[in-house]
Amino acid sequence: MVTTESTSISELLFPHITESPQELERRYPPRTLGEDAFVTRFAPSPTGFLHIGGLFTAMISTHLAKQSGGLCYLRIEDTDKKREVEGGISGITESLRDFGIIFDEGVIGTGEERGGYGPYRQSDREAIYHVYAKDLVRRGLAYPCFCTESELEAARASQEAQKLRPGCYKEWAFHRNLTLAEVKERLASGQSYVLRLRSEGSHDRHVTFSDGVKGKVTLSEHDMDIVILKSDGMPTYHFAHVVDDHLMRTTHVIRGDEWLSSAPIHLQLFEMLGLEAPSYSHIAPILKQDGSxxxxxxxxxxxxxxxxxxxxxxxxxxxxxxxxxxxxxxxxxxxxxxxxxxxxxxxxxxxxxxxxxxxxxxxxxxxxxxxxxxxRMDAAEVYRHVLEWAKTFHPELAGQLETDPDYAHAILAIGRGAANARKDIAIWSDVPAYMAYFYENESPDVAASDVPDSITTEDAVKVIEDYASVYRHTDDKDEWFSSIQQLSERHGYAGNMKQYKKEPAAYKGHVGDVSLLLRLTITGRARTPDLYDVMQVMGNERVMARLRTRKEWT
CATH class of the missing domain: 1.10.1160.10 (Glutamyl-trna Synthetase; Domain 2)
Structure with missing residues (x-):
């Protein structure tokens, strides 16, 4: 209720504030979007690295906004300067961009933002919070609290001794009813203060709201006189986010369910400020299996x-x-x-x-x-992504890719474009090992355990020497395979699997064993993309060098 005394206290605390909430309403008008459009936000604090749960929340918020024809903005909640880390804002914005999260409005980098509902950093919005804080004091819904830390600690100890809930409420809200004269006297003596909300809630009552994820939620009503402005004049999270969500015209707040217990505070703040609350959706965290x-x-x-x-x-x-x-x-x-x-x-x-x-x-x-x-990517797309990753995390690979881009593209193109494209690469850090044998300057090491049992060392030498003498790099795929079949038969191996299965005792092995021997000799690996395609990309000189300088098996 507005009284002469409450009005005087508001002027005493905020003499510099001349703007009213109504004027802010005009400065930040309702958005002209469709009736069903979502206006969502992601609002991290620059107090450390971007958590995977934050990325999850940002992804959901941007997706919901886009599919509804709405928008999502990035707000930086940086009122806690003690915990803010250097480069925190740029770290957040860069990490979000790295993972394809693009916002319609808000902070886009340190000192950079776009959109007509800013500033989008809370530290730049102090005067806006003071407008609403002054109005709450004027209406008798907030008051200055001059309690010292030692006084608050003594109150907590007394509450614990009496098995009472700790906090500032009812008779434990010691400065709730200070008179104008008492406030003037304390200010004149230089006492520091915080601004507290004069809660009208009761712990014995309940508040019920509809959560977008959890459905109907019922919690105890909030009854604490929480701090809404700290002693330095900056708002607490609870107060700032309510003001910002309203003025930025947020319709849906998507956040982690660790904030569920705070919902009664926020709903009460919206009500006391005379503002419509957004729809809240509290999402469950990403979990990790830890033992059982x-x-x-x-x-x-x-x-x-x-x-x-x-x-x-x-x-x-x-x-x-x-x-x-x-x-x-x-x-x-x-x-x-x-x-x-x-x-x-x-x-x-x-x-x-x-x-x-x-x-x-x-x-x-x-x-x-x-x-x-x-x-699903083509070779050019893979090359671009790998090079971007390698420039930061694998300079040697980046050098190889940039020295001969055509060769790198050809390597990465093997097996792509088909309906059953190979899936050899799971992450870009797999690529150095995946491509390594294409760049080796000498014959690769071959694990003896990979060599088929049907092929002795003596036979291997003869087979490889024979193949080196007949290999033609210009052969097409059918001609190439036919030459391997003939090679197999010359050395006592079945030229096709049907022959071998029909009379296994008549042969040392089969064409698959010979093909594997050649694969090992040329690449050092038992599993690679199609060998013909690999050899075509390597080129005649590299292939012949591998065949002529075979190492002993290890």
Whole structure:
């Protein structure tokens, strides 16, 4: 209730604030979007690296906004300057861009932002928060609290001794009813203060709201006189995000379920400010299997909690987002099977199909999805992604790729474009080993255990020497295979599998054994893409060098 005394206290605390909430309403008008459009946000604090759970939330928020014809903005909640880390904002914006998360408005880098509803950094919005804080004091809904830390600690100790809930409420809100004269006296003596909300809630009552993920939620009403402005004048998270979500015209807040217990505070703040609350959706965390139990991914314990971990390993951003959509909605995997060539954003994400107990992080499944994503890329796209990754994490590979781009493209093109494209690469850090034998200057090492039992050392020497004498790099694929069949037969091996299966005792082995020997001699590996294609890319000189300088088996 507005009184002469409450009005005087508001003027005493905020003499510099002349703007009203109504004027802010005009400065930040409702957005002109469709009736069903979502306005969502991602609002991290620059206090450390971007967590994989943050990326998950950002992905969901941007996807929902886009599919509804709305928008999503990036707001930086940087009012806690003590915990802010150097480069925190640029680290967040760069990590989000690395993984394909693009916002319509908001902070796009340190000192950079776009959109008409800013500033989008909370540290630049102090005067806006003071407008609403002043109005709350004027209406008797907030007050200055001059309690010292020692006084608050003594109150907590007394509450604990009496087995009472700790906090500032009811008779424990010591400065709730200070008079104008008392406030003036304390200010004149230089006492520091915080601004507290005069809560009208009761712990014995309940508040019920509809959560987009969890459905109907009922919690105890909030009754604490929480701090809304700290002693330095900056707002607390609770107060700032309510003001910002309203003025930025947020319709749907997607956040982790660790904030569920704070919902009564936020709903109360919206009500006391006379503002309409957005729809809240609290999403379950990404979990990790730890022995026989599951737990949240930990920033301290788990390297995969940081999105930089996935960047360093070289997971394509598309693979991460594909995997996360599967975590978000169980229907996504079936949709992807039915729409293999559709863009990911064509999938309709539904909040009520999100699990409420938390999704388990599955590295094996993520790698399988990543293999499929990379297999769908053409050679030029793979080259571009690998080179970008290698410039930061594998300079030697980057040098090879840039020295002879045509050769690198040809290597990466092997087996691509077919319906059953090979899936040799799961992450970009697989590529150095995948390509290594194409760049080796001498005959590769061959593991004796890989050599077929049917081929003795003596036979191997004869077979390889014979093949080197007849090899023609200009042969087409049919001619090439025919020459290997003939080679096999000259040395006592069946030229085709039907012959061998019919009379296995009549042969030392079969053409597959001879082909494997040649594969090992040329590449050093038992498994590679199609050998003819590999040899064509290597070129005659490299192939002949491998055949003529065969090493002893190791």
């Amino acid at each position: 139990s599951k737990r949240k991914l930990s920033k301290r314990k788990d390297p995969e909690a940081a999105v930089s971990y996935f960047k360093e390993l070289g997971f394509p951003s598309e693979a991460i987002l594909e995997y996360m959509l599967g975590l978000a909605n169980w229907t996504y995997e079936d949709w992807r099977k039915e729409h293999p060539s559709e863009e990911r954003d064509q999938f309709r994400l539904e909040l009520d199909k999100m699990g409420s107990s938390g999704a388990l992080f599955d590295r094996i499944k993520l790698e399988d999805i990543s293999k499929q994503v990379i297999a």
